[in-house]
Amino acid sequence: MAVIHTAFGHDTPQKLFRARCREWAEQPALRHKKKGIWWSTNWAEYYANVRAVGLALDALGLQRGDAIAILSENRPEWLYADLGAQCMGFLSTGIYPTSSPEQVQYVIHNAGAQVLFVENQEQYDKASAVRHACPMLRLIVITDLNGLRGLDDAMATDFASFVTRGYEYAAQHANRFEQSIDTGTPDDVAFLVYTSGTTGAPKGAMIANRNLVFQIASARQYLDLEPGDRTLSFLPLCHIAEHMGSVYNPLAQGQIVHFPENAGTVFNDVREVAPHVLFGPPRFWEKMYSQVTLYMQDAIPLARRVYAKVLAEGAALAQARLEGTPVTGWRATRYRLLQTLVMSNLRSFLGLQNLKTAMTGAAPVPPDLLRWYMAVGIDLLEAFGMTETCGFCTSMPPDRIKIGYAGVCAQGTEIRLGAEDEVLVRGPNVFAGYWQLPDKTREAIDADGWLHTGDCGEIDADGYLRIKDRLKDIIITSGGKNITPSNIENHIKFSPYISDAVVIGEGRHYLTCLVMLDQDNVAKFAQDKQVPYTDFASMTRASQVIALIQAELEQVNAKLARVEQIKDFRIISQLLTAEDDELTPTMKLKRKVVARKYAEVITAMYRS
Numbered sequence: 001m002a003v004i005h006t007a008f009g010h011d012t013p014q015k016l017f018r019a020r021c022r023e024w025a026e027q028p029a030l031r032h033k034k035k036g037i038w039w040s041t042n043w044a045e046y047y048a049n050v051r052a053v054g055l056a057l058d059a060l061g062l063q064r065g066d067a068i069a070i071l072s073e074n075r076p077e078w079l080y081a082d083l084g085a086q087c088m089g090f091l092s093t094g095i096y097p098t099s100s101p102e103q104v105q106y107v108i109h110n111a112g113a114q115v116l117f118v119e120n121q122e123q124y125d126k127a128s129a130v131r132h133a134c135p136m137l138r139l140i141v142i143t144d145l146n147g148l149r150g151l152d153d154a155m156a157t158d159f160a161s162f163v164t165r166g167y168e169y170a171a172q173h174a175n176r177f178e179q180s181i182d183t184g185t186p187d188d189v190a191f192l193v194y195t196s197g198t199t200g201a202p203k204g205a206m207i208a209n210r211n212l213v214f215q216i217a218s219a220r221q222y223l224d225l226e227p228g229d230r231t232l233s234f235l236p237l238c239h240i241a242e243h244m245g246s247v248y249n250p251l252a253q254g255q256i257v258h259f260p261e262n263a264g265t266v267f268n269d270v271r272e273v274a275p276h277v278l279f280g281p282p283r284f285w286e287k288m289y290s291q292v293t294l295y296m297q298d299a300i301p302l303a304r305r306v307y308a309k310v311l312a313e314g315a316a317l318a319q320a321r322l323e324g325t326p327v328t329g330w331r332a333t334r335y336r337l338l339q340t341l342v343m344s345n346l347r348s349f350l351g352l353q354n355l356k357t358a359m360t361g362a363a364p365v366p367p368d369l370l371r372w373y374m375a376v377g378i379d380l381l382e383a384f385g386m387t388e389t390c391g392f393c394t395s396m397p398p399d400r401i402k403i404g405y406a407g408v409c410a411q412g413t414e415i416r417l418g419a420e421d422e423v424l425v426r427g428p429n430v431f432a433g434y435w436q437l438p439d440k441t442r443e444a445i446d447a448d449g450w451l452h453t454g455d456c457g458e459i460d461a462d463g464y465l466r467i468k469d470r471l472k473d474i475i476i477t478s479g480g481k482n483i484t485p486s487n488i489e490n491h492i493k494f495s496p497y498i499s500d501a502v503v504i505g506e507g508r509h510y511l512t513c514l515v516m517l518d519q520d521n522v523a524k525f526a527q528d529k530q531v532p533y534t535d536f537a538s539m540t541r542a543s544q545v546i547a548l549i550q551a552e553l554e555q556v557n558a559k560l561a562r563v564e565q566i567k568d569f570r571i572i573s574q575l576l577t578a579e580d581d582e583l584t585p586t587m588k589l590k591r592k593v594v595a596r597k598y599a600e601v602i603t604a605m606y607r608s
Contacts, residue, residue, distance in 0.1 A: 014181045026044065052169075074242070230274065274351050382396050413425060477510075497518055512568045
């Protein structure tokens with residue numbers, strides 16, 4: 001018989017959600033910035049809105065196991081729809097707001113979604129363009145009617161009216177909502193998360209209640225928070241990391257989730273919110289580092305000298321700490337004083353002055369980035385997880401940090417290495433399988449319950465996991481050398497002028513790479529150096545910019561073995577966005593797509 005895990009005495013997240021809303025009723029749960037003002041929702045209001053959405057869906061005649069989909073940027077209404085569906089026993093699934101109409105159609109059709117929640121006119125237009133190919137779709141619910149006033153569409157309604165119907169229905173049938181929550185079981189599927197589809201059609205990963213309960217109960221292993229602590233929700237909510245961070249982790253520790261006004265205000269919102277916990281991919285933390293680096297380049301000479309001195313002192317103390325010989329006495333006291341006088345202002349400038357937990361993952365992390373944050377007084381902790389492990393799988397112990405590792409496994413899970421050093425995971429966090437794809441599920445989870453992650457790794461004597469690369473991405477050169485490209489790319493992306501890179505070399509006698517520029521930082525460089533250009537493409541062709549990137553790569557080559565060094569490069573001349581095929585919704589370059597699309601450019605680097 002399977003072990004039934006609980007989180008704070010409840011065997012489903014929906015039951016815990018109800019209990020928390022009663023326990024913390026008058027405390028703030030969510031805040032959303034609209035037109036420059038933060039609007040607050042307490043836990044009691046949170047529950048009432050979730051119940052209204054759930055009962056409005058019930059009034060439409062949806063049955064347990066039916067599906068809804070959400071196509072929206074992060075905002076409270078996303079959570080109301082998501083949890084409202086789950087509490088009624090319906091499946092929910094998120095769709096990346098950057099998705100094309102064809103991608104929207106695929107998810108709606110594959111999940112069999114009967115109701116689609118969209119944020120605004122842009123997303124409504126996508127749905128309208130493909131709904132003829134989605135026979136199960138019955139209703140489109142629109143949150144923001146700006147540009148859609150007077151819409152005449154029998155298949156659409158606005159979110160406010162939909163919720164009002166839910167409140168009216170609750171007046172007569174509130175018990176249906178409570179009974180539905182009580183009916184839920186640990187094995188019920190709560191929601192689907194669709195994979196990026198880089199190697200085929202996207203697959204819907206089924207996340208079960210038991211996965212969520214285990215993760216909620218495990219949150220304290222890597223988060224040290226109290227009710228009322230603040231967090232910021234800015235990564236796509238259909239990504240498993242943000243879904244856990246914004247919806248489920250608050251059920252463990254009661255943090256207040258803040259939603260930015262839009263994606264372009266995130267760094268300013270970090271300063272306003274001053275969060276206690278912050279999770280972001282490496283590129284987010286790299287951008288913060290770049291802000292400081294470029295700001296200091298323009299500072300007065302005295303400020304640059306003081307910063308360099310304190311940073312060097314911090315780096316030395318961080319290294320001693322990593323080596324297990326922390327500095328004490330007068331030197332430690334002097335550094336704390338310097339931190340207070342100098343680095344505390346820097347952390348306030350970034351909005352990180354209250355930070356208790358800083359975490360990163362979802363992509364390889366440049367080691368120099370982790371060292372820089374340690375030097376300025378912030379422990380940026382790596383974690384490893386994936387959709388199929390419902391997020392968190394390993395995390396770095398804050399008192400035993402090892403650079404280059406993703407930490408140790410969660411209590412109650414197992415990790416080992418399989419053939420070709422593939423990382424295998426077994427435990428209650430392993431997902432329930434792929435939606436309507438039993439063969440793919442059997443490929444992912446073997447007969448003994450081990451999830452085959454597709455990642456190549458190593459585990460040291462202390463149980464720390466190092467992720468080397470995706471097995472399918474390892475490069476074998478013509479000389480037979482095995483190269484893990486992500487390690488080299490990590491070093492390259494530490495440059496403030498490079499946002500991403502793809503190392504090339506499969507079957508070749510040397511390595512090359514394609515570079516994606518950081519537009520803002522390179523534009524500032526061009527302005528400072530009076531480099532003429534007319535658009536992004538012309539900027540990438542400017543000789544001074546090419547020389548800048550060449551110099552950055554030479555610094556990287558100095559840290560690498562000869563076989564790992566980059567012999568040639570090209571700058572991608574197109575300004576890529578998440579709508580482009582080359583990027584995932586989380587803004588990572590797709591290696592195989594890039595290699596195929598830029599095949600001629602790559603070939604040119606090897607003609608000599």
